[in-house]
Amino acid sequence: MKVILYMGTTPNGYIAKENGDSEWVSDEDLNGFYEESKKAKNIILGKNTFLEASRQGYFPFPGAVNIVVTHQTFENKWGRDVVFTDKKPKEILSMVEEMGFDTALLAGGGMLNASFAQEGLIDEIYLDIEPLLFGKGIRLFGETDFACELELIEAKNLNKNTVQLHYKVV
Numbered sequence: 001m002k003v004i005l006y007m008g009t010t011p012n013g014y015i016a017k018e019n020g021d022s023e024w025v026s027d028e029d030l031n032g033f034y035e036e037s038k039k040a041k042n043i044i045l046g047k048n049t050f051l052e053a054s055r056q057g058y059f060p061f062p063g064a065v066n067i068v069v070t071h072q073t074f075e076n077k078w079g080r081d082v083v084f085t086d087k088k089p090k091e092i093l094s095m096v097e098e099m100g101f102d103t104a105l106l107a108g109g110g111m112l113n114a115s116f117a118q119e120g121l122i123d124e125i126y127l128d129i130e131p132l133l134f135g136k137g138i139r140l141f142g143e144t145d146f147a148c149e150l151e152l153i154e155a156k157n158l159n160k161n162t163v164q165l166h167y168k169v170v
């Protein structure tokens with residue numbers, strides 16, 4: 001099972017403003033995410049990301065099973081393409097494998113990313129670096145401490161001001 005993390009971020013590592021706003025990511029970032037989600041056919045997202053994507057009208061993401069990780073109970077209005085689970089990261093990956101997929105796409109936010117990173121479960125990372133700075137907000141991996149080394153697979157421009165870094169986790 002390969003686990004890919006795909007995130008739009010500021011150069012200083014924020015994925016959302018303090019109020020949860022991440023609407024500043026570029027269309028190219030969104031399109032890149034959609035492409036990866038259609039390839040993997042599944043995405044895993046934390047509750048806050050689910051709520052924010054619902055608020056913005058992006059939920060559920062099309063062409064993929066949307067797996068929302070939460071301890072809360074939500075009514076599933078969408079059917080079998082949406083799954084709510086309170087499983088732990090490794091159990092979620094087993095579930096994704098049982099669904100018949102060989103790749104899992106992590107879609108944030110920071111807390112969910114951190115829980116997978118802490119267990120060394122992430123294999124590849126796409127970071128779309130957006131041309132915007134702010135000093136407070138939600139970080140790529142929340143406030144959680146962990147460390148890993150990266151190998152650069154590719155760096156490319158997505159548009160004039162957005163750079164995509166594609167890493168392998170060593």
Ligand SMILES: NC(=O)c1ccc[n+]([C@@H]2O[C@H](COP(=O)([O-])OP(=O)(O)OC[C@H]3O[C@@H](n4cnc5c(N)ncnc54)[C@H](OP(=O)(O)O)[C@@H]3O)[C@@H](O)[C@H]2O)c1
Pocket residue numbers: 006007008009014015016019020021022025045046047048049050052053069070071072086088089107108109110111112113115138142
């Ligand atoms: N820029 C981007 O590309 C991008 C992408 C995605 C998200 N975002 C932004 O990120 C923000 C949300 O990030 P966030 O860090 O606040 O929250 P999050 O990771 O989306 O959600 C965290 C919540 O998910 C639940 N959860 C259950 N199991 C978990 C586990 N193993 N690990 C982590 N969380 C688990 C917990 O809620 P319960 O209490 O229900 O268990 C937890 O409070 C949003 O504002 C969104 O817009 C940005």
